[in-house]
Amino acid sequence: MRFDLHIHTTLSKCSQLDLEEMLTAAGSKGLDGVCITDHDTMAVRHHLEEGIQANGLCVIFGMEYATTEGDFLIFGPFEEIATGLPASKLLNQVERAGGVAVAAHPFRVKRPTQEYLVSQGLCRIVEGVNGRNQGTENAATSAWQDQYGVAMVGGSDAHSIAELGRVTTSFTAPIRSRDDLIGALKTGAFTPQHPDSPSQ
């Protein structure tokens, strides 16, 4: 199943991606699912029901959580999580709650992920391919794969329809809910897909 794990709707001030348009476009772009990861909010839950939509698209709610030591895509029961936590505290809280955290665009020049968070195993999944990164920023993540054995996902980081689905993650297991996604991310049975690779 092909998922875009990193999408911003207009609930993120920086995004132009309308929720309704996104649902339609994701279907026509051949995506099986999307994760809505607005900046520091899961307010999308007030606008849409999570899960399988009328057009068959699986929509999962997460969040892109900003810290001074990097940004993290978090999936779990984090509707009411306090913002502004230090990264290590956040990652511990995600772990305790049975959730999953992904280091978003870890080598982005602006606010990169601090290496100790990965080398000490506080975060074990990184966004190896981000649709808005420079090629060099994506390529740099392979060093962490070699050194620390981190798993890699891909996400478009879409802030517009044009960006939606440019980078995806392919999962071997079926995903129909947030719990399914968390389970799949914990098993490591997934691969990132680059923008120019053939879809499957």
Ligand SMILES: [Zn+2]
């Ligand atoms: Zn943004």
Ligand SMILES: [Zn+2]
């Ligand atoms: Zn983002």
